[in-house]
Amino acid sequence: MNCPLCDGACDGADLAPLLNPELTWLWQALATAADRRGDESLTSGPAVTVTLPAEPAQRAAAAGLIDGQLEPGQNRRVSLERLTAAVATRGPRLTPGAVAAHASNRRLAANARRRAQQTAAADVIRTRLERTAADLPRHVRELIGPDTVFTRLRTQGWITRLLNAPDPSALLGQAVQVVTQLPPPGQRIDRRLLVPGNPHALDTGALPALVLALTGSSGIPARSGWARLGVDFDDLLGGLIITGITPRGWRIPPGATYTLPPRELARIDWEPPGRPDRWAFVTENPSVLAAASNHPITQDSPATPRVICTAGTPSQQECDAVAALSDAGWNVAVRADFDQAGLAHVRALLAAAPAAITWRMSTADYLAAAVTGTDTLHLQDADAPWDEHLVPAMRKHRVPAYEEDLLPALLADITAGAPDSCPP
Incomplete structure (x- = not known):
């Protein structure tokens, strides 16, 4: 049965003299070289440089393995061919690497062997x-x-x-x-x-x-x-979560929140807005829609919440459904979190619905919510084409900002019925 440390190179060998504790320094140096080179036998190749120890007993133990006079602190180049011949006198298959493995009680060049196996x-x-x-x-x-x-x-x-x-x-x-x-x-x-x-x-x-x-x-x-x-794909789960906007011919109770699954989005035909100044707000996080649905409609904020939530990454079908809102006459404002995924969501929505605008996705909006952090934001210059200053600001502050951080401002827009800076 092969030795797990050296694959049987030690068979029939007399290792005891070579595993003298006074020689540990030599075998440790060779083990390090074997790991570095990925060569667990060390029978050939460039000489290995070792530093001779100060202890006379340790230097004396190396006599016969390292040629010449051995001075303390001296750097000596050990010929692997000569060392192989020396250790072979203790076993016909023995190698310097095999002795070093036994002295270290581990298999050498494990990383190189693993890479070779992979x-x-x-x-x-x-x-x-x-x-x-x-x-x-x-x-x-x-x-x-x-x-x-x-x-x-x-x-x-x-x-x-x-x-x-x-x-x-x-x-x-x-x-x-x-x-x-x-x-x-x-x-x-x-x-x-x-x-x-x-x-x-x-x-x-x-x-x-x-x-x-x-x-x-x-x-x-x-x-x-x-x-x-x-x-x-399963066309009954997922889709858009909506309040205040309905497909043509549907009857949804006022203020109700419902989900349009992919099956319905595939053939969506939205009810027109009725007035040219009405806005549909598209958000990433359900928390924004939930807060808007719970927000009371008062005399000062009489607008019915009209919110569509993608609940994360929008599919192409969901992006197309948002684009269909523009075709039906709605003004569309889109937003998501200030992070790599959120910027990608907004780009996808704008690509599908070119008439849509971004909603509180500017540099100023980010700075209003962000604090300086230590995250690594993997952003490209073109990740926010609607605002050339946004990506540099996010890189500088090194922290994402989430829709919940802007919730009061978002609710103000929703209840006012138009995004900030847009005419009523």
């Missing part, structure tokens, strides 16, 4: 992906791109994630099997049918995330990613 495993994944891609239907092969899929997965951290999975081969095989079921362009399939016998297999977890990564559909809301693949 590289080998990654090569297996690459080969499997390349072979699999060749057998996929053409429309799926075009999605995956056999020449780029491995690079894409590695860039997104999926190779490491796969290698850390309990059964990497099984997970990759399941994902590939799902990919083979994707419909050709112009056709659609229910997501619950992609894994026969398990309609909930793609609800959450590593499997659906890997399928989206394989097909280049990650990095966007899951619903949008599946839609790109011709897969119908």
